[in-house]
Amino acid sequence: MSDPVLVRATRVSRAFGGVPAVDDVSMDVRPGEVVGLLGANGAGKTTLIRLLLGLLPVTAGSVELLGGAPDRERRRHLGYVPQSLGLYRDLTVGENLAFTAQAYGAAPAQLTEALRGSADVLVGDLSLGLQRQVAFLAALAHVPQVLVLDEPTSGVDPLARAALWDTIREQADRGTGVLVTTHYMQEAAQCDRLLLMSRARLVAQGSEADIVGDTAAAAVRTDDWAAAFAALNAAGEPVMLAGRDVRVADSDVDHLRAVLAAAGIAAEVVAVAATIEERMMVLARETPGAVG
């Protein structure tokens, strides 16, 4: 028997002034899994989350939270950390946690090691990393069945980011379904399953390996990376920059060499494994199509 679905979107669309922000998206989240919702800024991730939480009405399709419409009663079993964190900056850590706990009828969360001694500190005086920890504590105090995190590691240093992912994994291990958005593609590996959004549509889903598949990429190494980038871009190649390395996804190495030679740019072009970011770029260039 399959696990019950905690969150489900069925052919959901949402438009603003006729412009689609989420277009025909179907997806689900099951207990104990961490589902990563990836996409560039403007891909539709936050809008999809707001639709799933019932904070925005759908234009078409339907959403389910814990087996029904995302109403107040079902949201009682939800933990949500929005991009803005949803904390009162002019209240202390303790006061914020007490308010949230009281709203959910739970006991206030215990402070983590990093926050110990900060109960009386105003949230606005904490570093962003610690503020995110407080937001996590507030969202987890009532032991939610579903945890929705919108860009939870944005602006956080790598160590704090790792600690937050530890917390996310712990929640999943105890059976919570986690839906997390991020635009850090390297965080994709932390997720059990990925949903890739581009231009309001769900363009791929599965594990990182499933999504990247056999997509090839080329790395162009040259001193004149700016000229190489411009030449390849002008040739219509899906070109990206990784530091000073110019990378091109899903393109023939010999063709790239020819383009660069024609532009008079001395460069070394080698075939490399594509990253999920490059796969996403390729998908975005293709005709959008819902796969969920």
Place this chain on the structure above:
Amino acid sequence: MRAMIIKEFRELRRDRRTLGMLIGLPLLLLVIFGYAANFYVSSVKTAVVGPQATVAAAALPSFFDVTVVEPGDGRTDAETLLRDNTVDVVIVTGQLPALALVDGSNLFAAQSIVSVLNKVGTDKVTTEVLYNPELKTSWVMIPAIIGLILTFIGTIVTSIGLVRERETGTLEQLAVMPIKPSAVILGKISPYFLVASIDMVVVTVLGILLFGVPFNGNVLVFALGAALFLFVVLGLGVFISTISQTTGQAIQTAFFFLMPQILLSGMIFPLDAMAAGVRWIGYLLPLTYFTMISQGVMLRGASLTSLWLPFLVLTVMAVVVFTGATLRFRRDLAPGRRRGADTAEIVAGTEVPSAS
């Protein structure tokens, strides 16, 4: 510098509220100070009572707009007419000199009446100013200032408090929490209601102690009027918060609501002295009616019955404004009810469609 100027104009062109202030405010001030800023009352509502009432009424100069002529009435009836704010002055005939009872709570009208009657001569009429015998400005201003303080807290402070939830993103968190929208709204508004009530008591007591303003009426009638008025101004504050995305916008918008209340409610310039075209604006403002109640109760000891009109208007305003505003705010907290609404995100407070 040229680039800076062009950039500034482009921003200004798109900032409709600021543009509205820049264009609308000078026009508003021109209209107000052109047509409303007038301390001189050209005509006063007058009653003439006593045996020679009919003859005396016919002999009065046109300054006295005689609306009541009651030959059978005496001084007691005259005081009732003044207490109920039916007229500004009552000429009591049947004695020589006749007695003119003047309502001192209507300061500018009273000053004009006293001035005109002094010219008539004390051998023909003696003047007695009731409710504010020394025609002190503080006595009529303090009851109005109580209303102004309530307006300030109700509109500006409340709207800022609510908009801050939207600005910081906590409104979205509140929408997700299992708290009923009505509980959120009441929870947000109650502290302001309480603080405004305490302010009102403090200002009233200080007005009495420091300025000797009398409190002749029933405290409960005053409290009822203040409560109704608070609901109206709190409703305005909530409404402003629903049409503002930032604290700055809320303050700008509240200013638009506050300014006419100060200038056109009769608090500074007497309504009777305003041009008819502007006076009707004053009659749309809640502070106009609260001032009628506060001055009526404190100075004249007016009863609920005699103040039925301002109470009725404030009740209607309270129901319409407070209900409408809280329903609008509720929609922000429970947007899922508006299926298929093709608008920008409400909870997030962003007018621009966000697809991030």
